[in-house]
Amino acid sequence: MTNAAGERRWGALPTRVVAIDLADGADDLRGLEDYVFVHVLVLVDGEPVGAVxxxxxxxxCPAASIAAAVNAELGDDLLRVVLLKALADASPGQAPDLDALTLNGRRSSKPFTSMTVAVCTRNRPERLVKCLEALVGQLTPARVLVVDNAPSTDATATLVAERFPDFEYVVEPKPGLDHARNR
Structure with a gap:
């Protein structure tokens, strides 16, 4: 491979660098016969997300190949930027409609509402009730996970099983909030 001055470039693979704002959509990139790769700086409404x-x-370089690389390598970062934008654009005091989130007018193939709310607790089922009641119906598509940290009784397990059967319950035997969060 040679550069514009005709000098040999050892080990270099010709790469075209482009910036694509996903809010504007992505089309096939053409006229790349002299290139082996495309290095894509990925933006959403001008906010850098990463590069692939x-x-x-x-x-x-087909748009489908770019989309596959973005989803595989930047999926979590892309989701974070889109969710933060939706939160910023929401009316004060009102949560965004996560099911309606789109990018360039298209819905994601995987739901944006895939999240887990972890509630860490230890020996306080009477206070836990208020927290779990507040979560009922608020985060319908979310997974709620109650982490019981080194419990001395089965009161929390019984509470979750009887009053909140849609929520998951796990025990973390090692005491400490860090252990509960890691669970």
């Missing part, structure tokens, strides 16, 4: 390297296929 995508191989050139023939003389183009």
């Amino acid at each position: 390297r995508v191989p050139v296929e023939g003389d183009s």
Whole structure:
């Protein structure tokens, strides 16, 4: 491979660098016959999310290949940026409609509402009731996980099983909030 001055570039693979704002959509990139890869800086409404390297296929880089690389390598970061934008754009005191989130007018193939709310507790079932009641119906698509940290009784397990059967319950035998959060 040689550079513009005709000098040999050992070990370099010709790479085209582009910036794509996913809020504007992504099209196939064409005219890449001299390149092996495309290095894509990924933005959402001007907010940098990350970068991916995508191989050139023939003389183009299909939008589907770019999307697959973005989903595989930047999925969590992309989700974070889209959710933060939705929160910032929501009316004061009102949560965004997570089921309606789209990127460039298209819904994601995987739901944006995939999240877990972890409630760590230890020997306080009467106070836990208020917390869990507040979560009922608020986070319908979310997984609620009650982590009982080194319990001395089965009161919390009984409470969750009887009054909140849709919530998950696990025990972390090692005492300490860090252990409960890690569980």
